[in-house]
Amino acid sequence: MATAPIAQSMRAKRLIPRLDACVSRIDTNSELFQHVAVYGGFLTDLLGGRVPGGTDQNDELLGLVEEFCTLIEADSPAAH
Incomplete structure (x- = not known):
């Protein structure tokens, strides 16, 4: 089995929580929110x-x- 598809799947799985966290930092009416979708x-x-x-x-x-x-994480740090 080729390793590229597996590596991409693992990368995608790690990105989903990050992207989910970005949602709370973006106005749902902004163009950025469309990128999230x-x-x-x-x-x-x-x-x-x-x-x-x-x-x-x-x-x-x-x-x-x-x-x-x-970029979203750097521009809009999470509130602590």
Whole structure:
């Protein structure tokens, strides 16, 4: 079995909680919230096998999700 699909699935599983945490930091009427919906759909489809695993495009999209989460986390730190 190829390792790329497995690695992408593991990466997607780690990103879901981060993306979920970003939701509480974003206004639901903002354009950023639309990104959350698209990224969440992609992660769900990848993990559900509706998107073929192991592609370079998936790596690029996973990188975009990670970058998005990093930007939201840096711009809107969680309240303590």
